[in-house]
Amino acid sequence: MSFKGRQQQAQAIWEQFTQPGRLRVLIGSATCGRAAGALEVKQAFHEALAEANLTETTDVVEVGCLGMCFAEVLVELRGSDGTRVLYQGVEPRHVKDLVQAQLINDEVYAPLALAMMGESGTEIPAFDKLAMIAPQVRVVLRNCGIIDPTDIDHYLARGGYSGMARAFELGPDQVIEEMKGSGLRGRGGAGFPTGVKWGFARSSVADQKYVICNADEGDPGAFMDRSVLEGDPHAVLEGLLIAGYAIGATIGYVYCRAEYPLAIERLQGAIEQMHQEGFLGSNILGSGFDFEIKIKKGAGAFVCGEETSLMQSIEGKRGMPLSKPPFPAVSGLFGKPTNINNVETLAAVSAILEKGADWYSGYGTEKSRGTKTFALAGKITRTGLIEVPMGIALSTIIDDIGGGVLDGKPFKAVQTGGPSGGCIPAQFFDLPVDYEHLAEVGSIMGSGGMIVIDQESCMVDMARYFLTFTENESCGKCVPCRMGTQHLLRILTAITQGKGTIDQIETLRKIGDTMKKASLCGLGQTAANPVLTTLRYFEDEYRAHIEENRCPAGACRALITFSIDAATCTGCGACKRACPVDAISGEKKQPHSIDESLCIQCGSCRQVCKFDSVHVQ
Amino acid sequence: MPSEQHSLEAILSQYAQNRDSLIPLLQDIQEQFQYLAPEAIAAVAAHLNLSENDVYGVATFYAQFRFVPPGLHHIRVCEGTACHVRGSDRILESISRSTGIAPGQTSEDGKFSLERVACFGSCALAPVVVVDDKVYGRMTAPKTQKLIEEKK
Ligand SMILES: Cc1cc2nc3c(=O)[nH]c(=O)nc-3n(C[C@H](O)[C@H](O)[C@H](O)COP(=O)(O)O)c2cc1C
Ligand code: FES
Numbered sequence: 001m002s003f004k005g006r007q008q009q010a011q012a013i014w015e016q017f018t019q020p021g022r023l024r025v026l027i028g029s030a031t032c033g034r035a036a037g038a039l040e041v042k043q044a045f046h047e048a049l050a051e052a053n054l055t056e057t058t059d060v061v062e063v064g065c066l067g068m069c070f071a072e073v074l075v076e077l078r079g080s081d082g083t084r085v086l087y088q089g090v091e092p093r094h095v096k097d098l099v100q101a102q103l104i105n106d107e108v109y110a111p112l113a114l115a116m117m118g119e120s121g122t123e124i125p126a127f128d129k130l131a132m133i134a135p136q137v138r139v140v141l142r143n144c145g146i147i148d149p150t151d152i153d154h155y156l157a158r159g160g161y162s163g164m165a166r167a168f169e170l171g172p173d174q175v176i177e178e179m180k181g182s183g184l185r186g187r188g189g190a191g192f193p194t195g196v197k198w199g200f201a202r203s204s205v206a207d208q209k210y211v212i213c214n215a216d217e218g219d220p221g222a223f224m225d226r227s228v229l230e231g232d233p234h235a236v237l238e239g240l241l242i243a244g245y246a247i248g249a250t251i252g253y254v255y256c257r258a259e260y261p262l263a264i265e266r267l268q269g270a271i272e273q274m275h276q277e278g279f280l281g282s283n284i285l286g287s288g289f290d291f292e293i294k295i296k297k298g299a300g301a302f303v304c305g306e307e308t309s310l311m312q313s314i315e316g317k318r319g320m321p322l323s324k325p326p327f328p329a330v331s332g333l334f335g336k337p338t339n340i341n342n343v344e345t346l347a348a349v350s351a352i353l354e355k356g357a358d359w360y361s362g363y364g365t366e367k368s369r370g371t372k373t374f375a376l377a378g379k380i381t382r383t384g385l386i387e388v389p390m391g392i393a394l395s396t397i398i399d400d401i402g403g404g405v406l407d408g409k410p411f412k413a414v415q416t417g418g419p420s421g422g423c424i425p426a427q428f429f430d431l432p433v434d435y436e437h438l439a440e441v442g443s444i445m446g447s448g449g450m451i452v453i454d455q456e457s458c459m460v461d462m463a464r465y466f467l468t469f470t471e472n473e474s475c476g477k478c479v480p481c482r483m484g485t486q487h488l489l490r491i492l493t494a495i496t497q498g499k500g501t502i503d504q505i506e507t508l509r510k511i512g513d514t515m516k517k518a519s520l521c522g523l524g525q526t527a528a529n530p531v532l533t534t535l536r537y538f539e540d541e542y543r544a545h546i547e548e549n550r551c552p553a554g555a556c557r558a559l560i561t562f563s564i565d566a567a568t569c570t571g572c573g574a575c576k577r578a579c580p581v582d583a584i585s586g587e588k589k590q591p592h593s594i595d596e597s598l599c600i601q602c603g604s605c606r607q608v609c610k611f612d613s614v615h616v617q
Numbered sequence: 618m619p620s621e622q623h624s625l626e627a628i629l630s631q632y633a634q635n636r637d638s639l640i641p642l643l644q645d646i647q648e649q650f651q652y653l654a655p656e657a658i659a660a661v662a663a664h665l666n667l668s669e670n671d672v673y674g675v676a677t678f679y680a681q682f683r684f685v686p687p688g689l690h691h692i693r694v695c696e697g698t699a700c701h702v703r704g705s706d707r708i709l710e711s712i713s714r715s716t717g718i719a720p721g722q723t724s725e726d727g728k729f730s731l732e733r734v735a736c737f738g739s740c741a742l743a744p745v746v747v748v749d750d751k752v753y754g755r756m757t758a759p760k761t762q763k764l765i766e767e768k769k
Pocket of ligand 2: 220221222695696697698700701735736738740741743744745
C-alpha cells in the first residue's frame, strides 16, 4: 500500500474513534495519572460498564497526559449524543454515577465536570477556554491525551509520518535548510540551533554515523520528556528518523532514564509498529534510506544527560564527560560522527517537517522561535505540563495558566533550569520567557522545569538542596567541579545551621566563578548557578542566617522553634496525634503546648493544624 | 542454587560479547536477582572478557546498581526539586522512623529497604513515594506511616 493509502486507512479508523455513535471513555493513564489511581478507575469502568450491559458498545482507552496533573484522575466521557465532557478527580467510587449520568442518561455529572470538549452551551466552560488552556499552543504536545499512544493509526491519522514522507521528497540538504528556517533551538538546555547542528554532522564523512535521542531528563523536577514519550512516542521517533535521514545516519539510539518504565514500554511498542509499517529497516518507503532504532536504558546518573557522558554510557563505560573538541558531530559515539537531540526537540522536528518552517517560526520571538513545554510544579495551584509560545510573560504562566501560588500565598521566586539554573525573584514577574531574557536575569531556560517557590521556602536552603544534588552527581573527573561542589555544599550547610561567617559570602562567589570558568562539562560550569542567583537576589536571607541566626522563611531547622498560639488553639488534638516524637501535650479542648526539648522541628503539627495556631520563629 | 545459575547463564547468552552489552546486562541481572552478587559480577566479567575490577568500576558509577539484596518491600522516596519544595525531607524522616532504617539500608528482618531517588517525573503529585514500583503521590507523614503499617 502507498503511504497515502495507508494514511487514508488510518483516517478511517480515527474517524470511527472520534465520531459519535459508540460510547467512549478516555482515561489519562500516563505515570502521573497512574500514581493518582488511573488504573483502578479503569477497572471500575470495566465493572460498571459490564453491569450496565455496555461493554460491547463502549471503547475504554488509556490516553496520555493532557497536562492538567493537578486534576488527576482525568476522564473524558462521550455519551450517545456525542457530547464529550472532561471530568476531574475521578475515583473508583464515582464511576457508577458517571456511567449512569453521562453514558446512560446523556446528562453531565456536574460534581466532577471540569470542561466540555468542543463547544459548550452550558455553564461548564469549554476546554479551550479554560484559564489553564487558553494561552497554550500545543505543538510538541499536539497528541498528548488525545490519541491512544499505543495505536499508530491514531498518530498517522493526525498527520503523523507526513513529516518523514516530506523529508524524503525534499532530500537531506533541503531538510536541513528547513530546520534552519524554522529557527528551532535545542530544547535539552543549551539552545543550540538544530539545523546548524545537523549541518555539521551531515558534512562529516564516515562509513557510519549515529543519531541519538536524549531522553535522560535528569533535571529533578521536570517531566516534559516523560509525558511526550508516554503520550506520543511516534512523534519523537519520527523526529529521530528525520534527523538520521538528514545527517546520513543509519542507526538511532534512544537513551531513556530507567526511572521511566512506562516511557520505555511505549517506545518499544512504537518501534515494533514502525517495523510493521516499513518505517524502519531498509529502503524505507522506497527512499533508499535504511534506519534502525535501539533503546538504551540509563542507570541513574545525572551527568549522563551530558552528551559526551551519555555516549560513554552507551559504550558500556563510566559516564564521564570528554573534553570538546572534538565535537560529537565529528567524533561521537564509537568515535563516529553523531548528532544528539533532546526528546522535545525531536517531537518539534516531526511537526516542523509536516507543517513547514514558516508555520513554526510564526510562534515565539525573534531569537527564540516556536513553543516550549514547561513542567509546572512546586507551590503552584495547577501543577502540570504546559506548552506556550516563547516570549510569553512569566506572570501569564504562573497566574493565568498555573492559577497562582498555592493557597493564595505570596509569590517569592520561580526556579528554572534545575540544578544548572537559577531562581527568578518576584521583581521579574512580567519577564518574557525566552532564552535571552532568562539568561539576562541569571537563570537559564534549561529543559523546562519550573518550580514555584513561596515564602515558606528558604533560598539558602534551596541553594543547599541543589548543591547536595550536584555534589552527589559530580562524576569527579575534573577538580573544579569535584572540589567546588564539595566546598559550596559545606559552606551552605554551615550557613543553614547558623554556623556561617560573613566572609563566606565572598568565598561562595569566588568558588562559583572558578567553577564556571574551569570545569570540564556543563555540570560543573553551571552547578554554582543556584548559589550565584540566590546570592544576587536574596543576599539579605544569607545575611539573616549568618548575622542574626535567623531563617526568615522559617525553614532551616537549626534556626527555628515551634510554638502553639493558646489564643487560637481549639485543643482539637490533631497536632498531638501528628507529632512523631510526642512533644505535644494538652487536655482535650484546652490549648496545647510544645515541649521544645523534645521537638525535632519536623513541622508535622503545623501541616495538620486547621486553625493556623502553630507558629514558627 | 542451580536454578539461579541456570538463569544467570540464560541471561548472559542473550548478550553479544561486546563492551556495550555491559550496562544492559547488569540491568537485566539486577531485575532478575534484585541485586548484583559477586558471582554475577564475575560471570559478567568473564562473558565480556573484562576484568571484575572494570565491571565494578562501571557498576558503582551508576546509582541504579545495588550490591546487597533489597528488602521485601523496597521503598523509594523522591528527593527531586518539586518534592523537596513540598516537604519530602519530612516524608523520608517519617519513613526512617517507622522502619528504623536510613536510606541505603535494609531492615534487619529483611522487610524494608529504603532509597533516595532524584525524580520520578511525577512531580505534579509531589511529594512522591514509590513502594515496590507502585507510585504514591501527594504523600504526607501520616499517610506514609499508614502505608508502612499496612506492609509490616
Ligand atoms: C550535566 C548535564 C546534563 C544534561 N542533561 C540533559 C538531559 O537530561 N536531557 C537532554 O536532552 N539534554 C541534557 N543535557 C544537554 C545535552 O548535553 C545536549 O546538549 C542535548 O541533548 C542536545 O540536544 P538539543 O540540541 O536538542 O538540546 C545535559 C547537559 C549537561 C551538561
Ligand atoms: S521531583 Fe519528585 S517526582 Fe519529580
